[in-house]
Amino acid sequence: MIRRRPVTRLLATVAAATMLAAAAGCSGSSLDDSTAAGSIRIGLLVPQSGPYKAIGDDLVKGWQLYLDTHDGKLGGHRVQVVTADEAEGKQSALNAARKLLDKDKVAVIAGTGSADAVESIKTLVTERKTPFVGTGGRPSTLTDVSYIWHTSWLSRETGQAIAEHVRTTVDGPVYVIGPDYQGGYDQIGGFVDTFVKAGGKLANDDGKPAWTPWPGTTNFLPYLNKITSSGAKAVYCFYAGTMAVDFVKQYEQAGLKGKVPLYGAGFLTEGSVLAAQGAAADGVQTVLNYAANLDNAANRAFAPAYQQKHQTAPNLYNVTGYDAALVLAAAIAAAGDKPTSESINAAIGKLGAIDSPRGQWRFGASHSPIQPWYLRKVQNDGRARANVVVQNLTTLGS
Incomplete structure (x- = not known):
């Protein structure tokens, strides 16, 4: 049984917010700080342009909130954060990662919003023995994860988590649609494989998912x-960023809203896209591993602090950046007085439970979180339109 409460109550937890805000006031750190003697260089690779720019902005906000509330330090060490643009992933992400390593001499790379970006840089970070802590889509194509970790999710897990609920709730076939790239294949594939294996039927005329150009x-x-x-x-779909806004708005324009229930991976209504979708998103049900109304100690501190700084409720991208x-x-902190890339990587592998705003999680053998997944519904939470947790679906991770 999960504990949850209205976002209004959670974001009104003044004591927690005051505590974190006071810490933030002591910090002079920003993404543009110059390097101090003995500081550790961290590369932050996020989409600063392209369809996932809003996701990149949210990842940075979560990351920066942690620094602001910890005197600009990680593990007691000053850090210099160098940002780079993954843009649409693939070659642009690879070029950016090479610059971070070759020119900026970073010891660690964190970030990314898309599975394509991870697919593009996986060989580079592994060959350079540089730990990469991913914050977005994690493709199923990774084989060597020696230096690859994710605070986010395995891309196939999102659909897997909701497939049985949709099968037992919907009385009839389900139409499945998503974008034609690796992240789409994983997100949609996780749903379809689980759904069909359990006896579900697709409404698509060829019995296969529909793909839209990416x-x-x-x-x-x-x-x-x-x-x-x-x-x-x-309908079950996976879209994020600007494509999520267009899909949800046009779903209503096509007369499908209120007639054919829309389910999706949580990115469909997550973050700033929900405000852009407006009333068109009302009633959409999604699956994700975070919602702002989760009631746990870490979130009771994190959510009010984020609200106070940005005047909006936090979302999953903020959490994965923070984590x-x-x-x-x-x-x-565990890597010694003079941390190196390899000692930091080794220390990540020895971490236990992570006390995250989404609830405690830990890394599994695949170097991604073992964590719960929630069914959410877009509705008014008493304060604003929000993704409100309806029930706990399952726990996944390996």
Whole structure:
């Protein structure tokens, strides 16, 4: 049984907010600080342009909140954070990672929003023996994770977590759709494989998921017309960033809202996209590993502090960015007086439970979190439109 309470109550926990805000006032750290003697260089690779820019902004806000509330230090050491743009992933992410390593001489790389970016840099960080702490999509294609860790999720787990709920709740076939790239294949594949194996049926005319071009799709109406004529009793999708805004708005425009229930990976309504979607998102049900109304000690401190600083409730991207700093702080503290890339990596592997705003989690053998997943519904929480936890679905991780 999960404990949750309205976001309004959680964000009104003044004592916790005051404690963190006081710590923040002592910090002179920012992403642009010059290097101090003996500081550790950290590369922060996030989307600063392209369809996932808003995700990158949220990752940075979470990361920076940790630094602001810990005197600009990780594990007692001053850090210089050098940012780089992964843009749309693939080659741009690889070029940015090379610059961080070759020119900026960073000891660790953290960040990324897309699975494509991780796929692009996996060989580089492994060959250079540089720990990479990922904060976004984690592709299923990784084989050597010796130097690769994630504070986020395995991309296939999102769909796996909700598949049985959809199968037992929806009376009829489900139409499945997502973007044509590695992150889409994993997110949608996790749902479809689990759903079909348990006896679920797809409404797609060929019995296979529909794929939309990545990253260029802005007009979803041709695909939505196919959904209308398919006889689907529900839709499951994976979209994020600007594509999530377009899909949800056009879902309503096509007359599907209120007639065919829309389910999705939580990124569909997560972060700033929810405000952009407005009332079109009301009633959408999603699966994710965080919601701002989770009631645990870490979130009772984190959520009010984030609200106080940014005048909005936190989202999962803020949490994975925050947790990346939290993980590195613990590892650096355990890596000795003069931490190196290899000693930090070894220390990450020895960490126990991480006391995160999403609840305690720990790294599994795959170097990703073992963590609970929640069913959420977009509705008014008494204060604003929000992703409100409805129930605990399952715990996944390996």
